[in-house]
Amino acid sequence: ITEQETLTQRLAHALAGSPTIATRSAHLAAEAEAIARTRAAIQRTAAAAGNLDRAGRTAATVLAATGFTTPEEARHAMIPGAELAARESELEAWRTAQATHTATLQDPDLAEAAATEPADEQTAEAILAAAADRLEAAAIDESTSRARREALLGQIDDLAQGIGRLAPLLEEHHVAKHLADLAAGTSGDNQYRMHLEAYVLAARLEEVAKAANTRLERMSSGRYVLSHTDARTSGRGRSGLGLEILDQWTGQTRDTTTLSGGESFFASLALALGLADVVAQEAGGSQLDTLFIDEGFGSLDDETLEEVLEVLDELRSYSRTVGVVSHVADLRRRIPTQMQVRKSQDGSTVNAMATAPAH
Template identity: 25%
Template sequence: AEYEKLKSQPVAEKLREQLAELEKKLSALDYNPQRIKDIESRLERFADAQRRKIELENALARHPQLRERRDSLRHALEKIEAEIPTIEEKIAQIAEELAHLPEIEAHIAEIEEKIARSESRLAELGDQKAELTAALRRYEDIVSRRKEIESQLAQHRRRERLLAITESILSREGIQDWLMRGYLEQIETYANDTLSLLSDGALSVRLVPESGEKLEVNISDPLGERSYESYSGGEEFRIDFSLRLAMSRVLAERSGFPLQTLVIDEGFGSQDEDGIGKLTDILYQVQDWFERIIVISHLPVIKESFPARLEVFRDSGGNSQVRVVA
């Protein structure tokens, strides 16, 4: 009912006219379904044309690199082709040398045999060298020991010469005699200074060196010159004291060191009262020459002559005691 209604309306009429016109145009187009299918088939074959286009464009972009690679390979090929004659010449030389290989191998075997003999000989020489080295070391040790012995012998000879010289110097005719002669005058002077005080100028000494170590002591008094042995004990003590004191002074002056101690042990017993007084006076006169003067005596007069002393006595039990008196 609706369709019929539309057909009766002007719009439907108009649509029918348009449809008729379209059908007319379609007929004028010469529509061929088979041809449409062919076109569709060709379109399907060229469906990936866009992808192939992109690949071609990429290939064209790589074309400079490929050309550079091609040129590089062509240059390498040319270089190799240029080296081929040289390589072939070397191959020919190697082939020629290989032709002489048996001769070379025989020569090598001969050389190896010589090397083996040389190594064997070298080992023998090494053993000989070791033996010679050991012998050389023993020889060097012997030479070194000989040098040491010669050095020791030379030292012993020098020592022997020095001992001979020393023996000569220390002999009776050596330095003792020389020193004695050199000091005698001074000893004699000092001794006479002291002896003159002890004897009121009556006695004097004269020292006369004899052969060897002997020394003659001559004493002069108002009666003339006599030997030392001809005087009394008291006079001998004064002479001895004067000579010993003189020798001490000379030794002190020669050495440069002052005398430390003078010890007189029991020498006053041979002196009379006057002699004891003169000896005591002399001790006071020479006290500056010594650090200390020690007089050992049992005589009371000597004890009273010195203010500082050590007195030795026996107590009631018979034991020795020491008392300091200052």
């Protein structure tokens, strides 16, 4: 236990329920004064008892000498009635006072107070001053807290008004965010998770697929037909720009990734040519006069290669220039104008040459 707590307990014990040290001190002083008066009264009582005893013996001697049977007879004979009554009244008052003082001296609290060491008034005053300082600090804190509470209540009112003003804006924000999420493909209402750009491009992709099928059916001998699909992809993928291919020999629709290398090449070539046609239409009829095709011919069988070259020949007949980059030997016989690149230790050389086309 700390010294402060010890002093606090001693102070509380010394106060004995009194509100202040001054009050307790005044109470103890009053009790001490009463004790002193009681002691003086007891001393006077003892002296009076001694005097009374001596007076009794003297009275007995006198009574025997004077012929009275009892002191009362002598007193009645010697003291007037009024004076005797007054003395008897005084004696009764004294007896009452004695009984009161005796009861006071027998009070346990008074006896305990009398046995207790005198209080250290200076220490008690110091403790009281410290308690007064803490009380003042607590009062200041309480006043500050009340002021802050009032300020916070005012801010709460301002906040409520601000929320009321922001409610319509928040509603507009929810609408705008919902539209933005729909456009971005992240809204739960967008079942296909399709971007707005993908949605717009999907229409063009359908046109490109239709244009590509004109040549793809010929290159594949009528077997394959491309079509646009907006089926949702697996996982977190997005949909909208998918392609699938119909195998008209089996009647089954499958993913373009199942095509062989040669099939993928002429399907890609058909899409490129279809895209060129759609771009030309969108550009007001302007043609893409030059096309370059890099490799892929080596994966074609002879029959498919023939179909592909016939399509390219048709493009040339419409005043389009088609450049083919390839190592396939059969192409050298079919393409009349060629640029051959030869490499050596001194570097690469380019030779332009023209050959008679094979039929």
